[in-house]
Amino acid sequence: MLETYREIYFHPRTQFITIDTSGNVLESDDILFKLKKGDDISSVSLFFKGLSAYFDVDEENDIKFTCIHLENNDRQEYTCDIEFKTFAGAQPTLIIIHDFSEHYKYYQEVAQSRNESVINSQILELKNKYLKEKEDFKNTFIANFSHELRNPLTGVTAFCSVLQKTDMTPEQQDYVEVIKSSADHLRNMIGDILEVSKIEVGKLSLHEELFDFHELIDMLEFTYSVKAKQKNIEFEIDFDEKIPRYIESDKTRIKQILENLIENALKFTSSGKITVLIKENQRRARKVNLSISVQDTGIGIPDEKLVLIFNSFTQLNNSRKFVGTGLGLSIVKGLVELMDGKITVESKVKEGSTFKININLRYPINQEATSLETKSDIERKNYLSKEKYNILLAEDSELAQMAVLKILAQEGNFFLDIITNGEDVIESVIHNEYDMILMDIRMPGTHGDELTKMIRSLPVQNCKTIPILALTANLYDADKKRYKKMGMNDIIEKPFDESTLLKKIYKHLK
Amino acid sequence: MKKASKKIILLGHFGVGKSSLIRQFVENTFTSDYKVTIGVHILKKEVEISPDETISLIIWDLEGYDDIKKTRASYLLGTHGFIYVFDVTRPATFENLENDITYLTNQYANTPLKVVGNKVDLVTKTYLKENKDMFGVAPDFFTSAKTGDKVDDMFIALAKELVK
CATH class of the missing domain: 3.30.565.10 (Histidine kinase-like ATPase, C-terminal domain)
Known part of the structure; x- marks a missing residue:
């Protein structure tokens, strides 16, 4: 019975061929490819052309090839493994062709699905990266743009406060109020835009x-x-x-x-x-x-x-x-x-x-023992030890200079020196004894944070302890950390109004 | 007229367009349907490299691998020239370009090699100009199997080197 089954179900899928040193067929069992004695083996497939250098070798070789696509005379395709065996002693070369078409057909399907999935995920990843780059660019642009808008707003806001204290008609007061309220509205909107861009680029952190x-x-x-x-x-x-x-x-x-x-x-x-x-x-x-x-x-x-x-x-x-x-x-x-x-x-x-x-x-577990008793910063001015304080303002924007000057002049507690170029700051600090420095960050010459670092290293009394406050609209966490690292005590955010500026100044004066 | 047969092999990651480049060169056809090559397909094209010299290119289209060292050594036996193809739009296909080319030039020092960035129809010239450094190796050709741009030039340039 076994023999009967063999006859019905066994289809040999392996062909044996021997060739001479020129690559011509000596013998073939023609299981897959019909060959005559003397046929060039390359007529089976161009594959064998690549092996011509091995046709006449007189040594033992067993070279195995997997998954080679061959086509017979009836244009039927086979996917085969091929063994190429050469022998020493003038023995003819043996070629064994195993037809694994069914197996490789399955492998092809698996590989197709695997490769398509990998390629698609790579393309998706690239698209995401591209979108993220675009988004980051947009957010950075918005952040920079908002920053640039804050500077002129400082002038508007600060001068409204100053103007309101001058002698004006009620009508003029109303106009100033409108300007102030519009500026506040604009500042809030710019603030919102900046916040969103910070959140979206992950640059916003919480301060507990x-x-x-x-x-x-x-x-x-x-x-x-x-x-x-x-x-x-x-x-x-x-x-x-x-x-x-x-x-x-x-x-x-x-x-x-x-x-x-x-x-x-x-x-x-x-x-x-x-x-x-x-x-x-x-x-x-x-x-x-x-x-x-x-x-x-x-x-x-x-x-x-x-x-x-x-x-x-x-x-x-x-x-x-x-x-x-x-x-x-x-x-x-x-x-x-x-x-x-x-x-x-x-x-x-x-x-x-x-x-x-x-x-x-x-929350703190022991609520009863917790207290927030602190003096408000503005209240500190009643406890100051000196009658007049020397303040250095390092700022290149004339608008900001005027705003600080006007606000401090109304208080009557300050002498103000103004320097517009970063390079002149150090000399002025060496020759004068200041109680505080208000330092713009983006200044011509040397930037404010760099200047702070230099001041802190000067061998002059009080240079290590003098309060240095940054005046800036660069308010990303990384910037804030850098200012602190450079030795700045606090930051006054642009645009600032009268009360913000004074609160910070009084907070740090001794 | 002189006539020689030379075996060349196309290498590179899967999906970079090796089979498409060969089809464009041999049959002047292109399809955007991706069909994975498994194992080896072998095609032939005769190229006239001078009025009295023709070369028969036996082109081995190899299954793509993400690591060139995985290529079966037996496939590379008796190879006269290599074409290394990458896809200019997919960084994964040129992330190891420099290492792969170094490996090939070390292992097959005297075998001519062309490095080819394919699928340029999907990017702009400005993109190629601005990003040429990211490939790690300066490609010999930027091709498009889809439009046929520089495909013949690339195969013929290699063919000419094979008979030098």
Whole structure:
């Protein structure tokens, strides 16, 4: 029976051929390729042309080739492994051709799928990289552009404060108020753009500090109750008093998150109520988990647009009725995620929206022993030891020079030296005894941070301890770290107003 | 008229267009459908390199590997010339170009070699100019199997070197 099965099912797929030293066929069993004695072996395939150098060797060789594509006279294709054996002693060369077409057909399918998948993923990776480069370029451009806008705004903001203290008619006062409020609005928008670009390039980091969370909420309730009243809508904060009073987190960012959400609700609500609910869920390992929701009765968001709501520059209602950059919610999402929190939104058109945040905040276990008692910086001026202080202002922008000069002149506590070129700063520091240096960063000659490093290394009394404050709009974390490393004590952010400048100065004067 | 047969091999990663370059050179055809080469396909084309000299190029189209050292040594036996192909759009195919070329020139010091950046139809000339340093080795030719740009020139230049 076995023999019968063999006859039915066994199809030999291996051909044996012998050739002479010229590559002509001596014998062939013709299992795959029909050959006559004397045929050139290269007529089976061009493959054998490449082996002609081995046809007449008189030594033992066993060369194996895998997966060679051959074609017979009927143009039938085979995928074969080939053994090429030469012998010593004038024995003819033996060629053994194994037909593994079925096996290689399967291998081909596997390789096709594997290679396609690898190539597609490489192409996808490249596309992502390209998109990321484009995005980074955009964000860097925005960051630089925003920075350039901040400098002229410093002049506008600072001089508005100065102008308001001069003798003006009520009409002129109103005009100044309009300029000031427009400049503030512009500054906030530039700030938003800068924040988004920082978040998107991962250059925004959190600065934890201990603060009174209850006081922050009280302040927000007061501010927004007034604003809501002006729009004739109700405003309520339902605050869980069990929440720890003192929290260790980035106060500025938490305030920003809440403010942006409430501002957003106010913007899109013309009647009804805005409710802020802040509830404690649980406490674990010095962390309190909070649910915060801001619910409004505003215009609402269509379902299909909910996914877009947190995108940058997306303001769903394009009817110019609602002004703004459309960055507020994008910033909120970026900040919440930076704090390892989660934000979601539920909404119904014409009924309103609810933004929900779940976030963990650190808190000191012993709340009773925690205190934030410190003198406010501006109060420090009542405790100063000298009547007049010498301040050096190293700044090339005439606008900024004038602004600082006017603000300090009104205080009456300062003598001010102004230097416009980085190279002259060192000489002036050596020959004068200053109580403080206000140092612009981007100055002609040497940059402010480099100058600080030089000043700190001068062998002159007080050079190591004199407060040096940076005046700058370069506010990436890397910049801030560099200023500190170079020996700067603090940063005054451009554009600055009167109170910011004075607070920082009084904070560092002895 | 002189007539010689020379075996040349195309090497490089998978999907860089080795088979397409050969088809364009031998048959003047191109398809954008990718079909993986497994093992070896062998094709032939006669090239007239001077009025009295023709060369028969036996072109071995090898399965692509991401590591040149994985190429079976038996395939390379009796090779007269190499063409190393990479895809100018896929960094993975030229990340090791410098090492691969060094390996080939060390192992086969006297065998002519052409380095070819293929698929230039997918990029601009400015891209090639600005990114030429990232290839690691200056390619002898930038080709497009799709448009046929520089394909014949590349094979003929190698053929001429084979009979020097």
